[in-house]
Amino acid sequence: MDTQDGNQDSSQQRLQAAASFKAFMLKNSTKSNLDLYDHLTQLLIKVMDEHPQNVVDVIEDMSYDVKRGLFEDKWSTLRDLPQTTAAERLAEHQRLLFSRPEEADHEEELVETPLPNVSEIGFYMEQAGVGLGREEMQRVFLALKQLVESQALQRCRLWGKILGTESSYIIAEAEYREGEEEEEQNAEEAAKEEEREAETHENEMDPFPQSTYKPPPAVPKEAIGTGANKFLYYVCKEPALPWVKLPSVSPAQITVARQIRKFFTGRLDAPVVSYPPFPGNEANYLRAQIARISAGTQVSPQGFYQAGEEEGDEEEEAPRDSYEVNPDFEGVPVSEMAESLSAWVHHVQHILKQGRCTWVNLAVKPGEESNEEGEAEEKEEEPDEPEPEVGPPLLTPLSQDIELFNTPPWSSKISSALTSQHAVAVLRSNLWPGACAYACGKKFENIYVGWGLKYSGEGYSPPVPPLPQKECPSGPEITEALDPTLEEEQALQEALEEQQAAQGEMMDTDEEEEEDDD
Known part of the structure; x- marks a missing residue:
């Protein structure tokens, strides 16, 4: 009995020890939380x-x-979800371009659209070796379609793409709608009125001395729908992103843009730091460069356009600034257009040195325009009357363009010499690298894909600042003299007394001679 009891006690002790050891083994570590x-x-x-x-x-x-x-399994449950990249967000926006509204009718496809066939233009541009590629051209085409529908534009086309350091600009050219000119003019006048009120308020709060300097009269901006402001331009960074309307351009902005060279950043509100100072931000600089590029590189086949009928009576007063499609145009052979620059013409007005397409006389005040003809003729005969600037007329052949830096302004070729019957004539601008045009039969198109800078020769040298103006002329009349010393004053007084005494003796001698003569 004792032996059995001892065995039972030892087994119970072992069970207790095993349970205690198991409890020890199940104890979690304070570092890894494992047992x-x-x-x-x-x-x-x-x-x-x-x-x-x-x-x-x-x-x-x-x-x-x-x-x-x-350890890896434990931490794998704490991983963050992958963040959406910029490319994925852009693709999500562009996905909406390919969706068709359910309410759209198939009859809309038969209605004439103000948008040209961008896919066909992209095909011909691909033959010419330029363009944006098939995929991007299709996205741009859908983005332009979205712009036309949202803004109710009468005409719209792809002007081109200007590259930037941070992002690029896709540019669309459109015509002004009826009444939009007045809205933009009213907006500009309201902005100017706000600036005047702000300046008046500042002067009332802290008046400054008024300067008598009168700056030279500013060249007035061309009216909306004419000259450099003939068309309206919208820009966006990528297809499906919002379109932004660019402001109208002023002659001062074009004049300064001709004197500076700045890369675009891709931000419309970015300041333009340059010398001379540019009057505006990057949106204004972009609009000025678009006007300059359009005036120099927008070309068409000879005979495709003809002068408008409205200008027949005003040829002597103003240069032609409008044109219309020639219904009798039959096309120019591709081989002729590839060999001769005379087969191409400019259909955009030339920008004068004044920064306008039409010259304005700044010497004539606005109130003097209604004077009689006799007074106007007398003013023309004055020698100080400025000579009016005259640019080349509209539809001028490209063969009359002037070389720059010993470089021909244009280079022309045929897209393929092996299949010339299906080739297109390609024209490239050497003064504005990136500007290109093609022509095939009755079809042609212009596009610009570049950095928005003009060819400047071997290297660009910024203009030297002018010499500082002199405050006043130097000379003995206004130069302050030193005060004489006491000795110098006494010597000068003695010299004056001697001079007066000599003059008195001379007068006495003359009187004695006169008495002797009598």
């Missing part, structure tokens, strides 16, 4: 699954692998 019991269980399972050779030698490495696997 030995589960670790040994997983380790033995790993040994049974893999049956490695010399298990006693690699048991430490296997134990480390088990711990590392638990």
